[in-house]
Amino acid sequence: MVILSISVVEKSEASVHYAxxxxxxxxxxxxxxxxxxxxxxxMNIEPIPAFDxxxxxxxxxxxxxxxxxxxDAQVVLDRLSQNGxxxxxxxxxxxxxxxxxxxxxxxxxxxxxxVAPVIDGVAVDMTVNDGDEVSLLGxxxxxxxxxxxxxxxxxYYSEGLKCCFVGDTLFSSGCGRMFEGTPKQFLASLKxxxxxxxxxxxxxxxxxxxxxxxxxxxxxxxxxxxxxKLARMKKTRAENKPTLxxxxxxxxxxxxxxxTDKTQVIEAILAxxxxxxxxxxxxxxxxxxxxxxx
Numbered sequence: 001m002v003i004l005s006i007s008v009v010e011k012s013e014a015s016v017h018y019a020x021x022x023x024x025x026x027x028x029x030x031x032x033x034x035x036x037x038x039x040x041x042x043m044n045i046e047p048i049p050a051f052d053x054x055x056x057x058x059x060x061x062x063x064x065x066x067x068x069x070x071x072d073a074q075v076v077l078d079r080l081s082q083n084g085x086x087x088x089x090x091x092x093x094x095x096x097x098x099x100x101x102x103x104x105x106x107x108x109x110x111x112x113x114x115v116a117p118v119i120d121g122v123a124v125d126m127t128v129n130d131g132d133e134v135s136l137l138g139x140x141x142x143x144x145x146x147x148x149x150x151x152x153x154x155x156y157y158s159e160g161l162k163c164c165f166v167g168d169t170l171f172s173s174g175c176g177r178m179f180e181g182t183p184k185q186f187l188a189s190l191k192x193x194x195x196x197x198x199x200x201x202x203x204x205x206x207x208x209x210x211x212x213x214x215x216x217x218x219x220x221x222x223x224x225x226x227x228x229k230l231a232r233m234k235k236t237r238a239e240n241k242p243t244l245x246x247x248x249x250x251x252x253x254x255x256x257x258x259x260t261d262k263t264q265v266i267e268a269i270l271a272x273x274x275x276x277x278x279x280x281x282x283x284x285x286x287x288x289x290x291x292x293x294x
Contacts, residue, residue, distance in 0.1 A: 148186025
């Protein structure tokens with residue numbers, strides 16, 4: 001009986017020991033997996049304010065960086081110097097000068113690569129179109145063609161970083177002016193962005209949120225989501241902080257240009273136009289025209 005008792009105790013102690021070892025191995029394995037994911041996907045993203053309301057988005061990982069739509073070179077060079085960063089690449093969404101004005105100087109000063117759609121006067125190292133993929137600083141960016149604001153406009157979507165750089169196609173609770181595209185094109189571009197996962201962070205190029213929400217509130221005066229967002233964003237701007245990024249999930253609730261199929265928006269357009277419009281692109285066009293004169 002004594003021998004049996006000792007055997008049981010030894011087996012019990014061994015089981016506890018092996019359970020502890022197994023638990024330690026499991027924890028270490030999880031930490032290793034989490035660290036690998038962190039190292040692969042982590043990137044600091046910060047705004048560089050410029051002009052009256054532009055944001056150039058600076059992405060950095062270790063000591064290297066990417067900048068999106070740098071309309072001015074000096075503010076970017078200053079930030080790189082402050083943060084001890086080397087510019088690896090420039091991403092350009094479209095041809096307007098407040099998005100490309102600093103590209104030439106940045107390339108001359110840093111030797112960075114320039115990734116952009118076809119744009120006259122811009123020396124591009126990698127020309128991109130819809131469906132292309134760009135790998136930068138260990139992260140992949142899918143190129144999405146989003147014409148409407150301009151014909152060549154693209155957005156850069158990173159599934160790993162859960163973010164999308166949309167230029168002037170989509171704004172927080174708004175969208176860009178339609179300079180070159182058709183209503184059908186622009187609406188299709190917005191719907192394409194709306195298909196991204198709800199937690200995708202949207203990095204727009206301008207601080208237009210409060211003005212856009214003022215319009216959204218007129219279109220949907222009974223929206224509690226718009227009212228709540230307006231209160232949050234007023235507080236954010238009062239603290240001199242950017243209202244960006246926003247998310248696709250938030251935009252689906254508070255952006256009338258992503259809600260042109262919703263009864264509330266259609267009825268607002270009907271009341272303003274005095275007639276029923278034929279289809280959703282017509283609703284979008286009427287909404288965009290209304291915002292242009294708002």
